[in-house]
Amino acid sequence: MSSEITDGIKGIELTEEAKKPQDDIVFITDEERAQIINDPVRLQILQVLREGIDDTLTTRSEDPETGTKITREREVKRDIMSVLEIVRQSKECCGPDDQVSKNQVYHHLPKLEKGGFVVKYGTITTGEKGGRTTDYYRRTAKGFVLATGFSTAHDKAIEKKTQHWVSSMLESFDLDVPEDKKQRLIELTNERVRMQSKWRRTIAELVKVDVADKEVLEIYGTLLDYYSTGSEDYMKILREIREILFPDEPPV
Numbered sequence: 001m002s003s004e005i006t007d008g009i010k011g012i013e014l015t016e017e018a019k020k021p022q023d024d025i026v027f028i029t030d031e032e033r034a035q036i037i038n039d040p041v042r043l044q045i046l047q048v049l050r051e052g053i054d055d056t057l058t059t060r061s062e063d064p065e066t067g068t069k070i071t072r073e074r075e076v077k078r079d080i081m082s083v084l085e086i087v088r089q090s091k092e093c094c095g096p097d098d099q100v101s102k103n104q105v106y107h108h109l110p111k112l113e114k115g116g117f118v119v120k121y122g123t124i125t126t127g128e129k130g131g132r133t134t135d136y137y138r139r140t141a142k143g144f145v146l147a148t149g150f151s152t153a154h155d156k157a158i159e160k161k162t163q164h165w166v167s168s169m170l171e172s173f174d175l176d177v178p179e180d181k182k183q184r185l186i187e188l189t190n191e192r193v194r195m196q197s198k199w200r201r202t203i204a205e206l207v208k209v210d211v212a213d214k215e216v217l218e219i220y221g222t223l224l225d226y227y228s229t230g231s232e233d234y235m236k237i238l239r240e241i242r243e244i245l246f247p248d249e250p251p252v
Contacts, residue, residue, distance in 0.1 A: 004057060006055040006056065006057050006076055006078045007055060007057060007058055007073075008053075008055040008056070008078060009055075009078070009080060009122070009124060009136060011124055011125075012080075012122040012123065012124050012136060013122050013123050013125070014122040015119070015120050015121060015122055015123075017119035017120065017121070018119065018120075018121040018122050018138070020119075022138065022140065022141060022142060023140060023141035023142070023212075024142050024212060024213045024214065025141060025142070025143045025144075025145060025212035025213060025214070025216060025217050026140070026141040026143070026144050026145070026212070027145045027147045027204040027207060027212065027220075028144055028145065028146050028147055028148065029147045029148065029201050029204050029205060030148075031148055033115055033116070034146060036111055036112070036114070036115035036117070037115070037117065037144075037146070039108065040098075040156060040157070041100055041104050041105075041108050042108045042111065042117075043157055044090055044093075044098060044100055045086060045090075045100065045105060045108060045109065045112060045118075046112070046117060046118070046139060046144070047093060048081070048086050048089045048090050048093045048100075049079055049081060049086070049118070049137065049138065049139045050079065050139060050142070050143075051077075051089065051092075051093045052077035052078055052079040052081075052089075053077065053078050053079075053085055053089050054075065054076075054077065054078075055075075055076055055077070055078040056073050056074065056075055056076065057073070057074055057076045058071065058072070058073045059071075059072050059073075060072075079138055079139065080121045080122075080136050080137070080138045081136060081137060081138075082134050082135065082137075083102060083105045083106060083109070083135070083137075084102065086100070086105050086137075087099070087101065087102050087105055109137060116140055117139065117140060117141075117144065118137050118138070118139055118140065119137065119138060119140055120135055120136070120137055121136045121137055121138040122136050123135050123136070124136065143217065145200075145217065145220070146197075146200070147200040147201045147203070147204030147205075148197075148200065148201055158190060158193050158194075159186075159190055162186055162189045162190050162193070163186055165189070166182065166185055166186050166189060170182070176247075177244060177245065181244050184244065185241065185244050185245075188237050188240055188241050188244075189241070191237055192234070192237050192238070192241070195228070195231065195233065195234050195237070196224055196228055196234075199224060199227050199228060200224065202227065203220055203223050203224045203227060204220065206223070207220065
């Protein structure tokens, strides 16, 4: 994602919030805040803003020796978007069945702002005499980690993600999983994620850095895996997954 002002938002007047750096990773451990994103539309708005929109970034310079004007344009992803762009990109990001409407975005954005998930980044004014104004929004963090129990909205999102993940795994690796076992594999993977959701807060509350990054997130995931092995039910799920994926392999 480009952190610079791209061609599509040239002339934007930034808010004070826009001048604050965007966090890398934020852990959500507060139940009240977690409930704000217990909604499929709000989750989708956040997903669209994370995926971004295609844009270009043009830079102009001058060769100090020859005085030649140099213009370079490169394609970038922009994560600062207007309401109409969020609506359009929701179809590209999440499929036609999950496209959000303009009214939905206008309704839910204030709640995401209040919860600290989104900020109004700036405003572009077009036309003479202060004609039409368009507001643009950005996530407050590149990634949010829900460290509370999953809600209904998150369950549906996890199920969709798990189906894609299992399909991708079976397409990418030479794993002989019969059709009648694939659905069971998806169910077990979903259950594994649900079980771990009960322990996410315990690990998240151990994070002591103010600014988390991808490395911290990887360590968090590893510690969560370590912690989860203390549950016999969790280990049974892992063993059944192993039997489906590696039926001819002996215990190690």
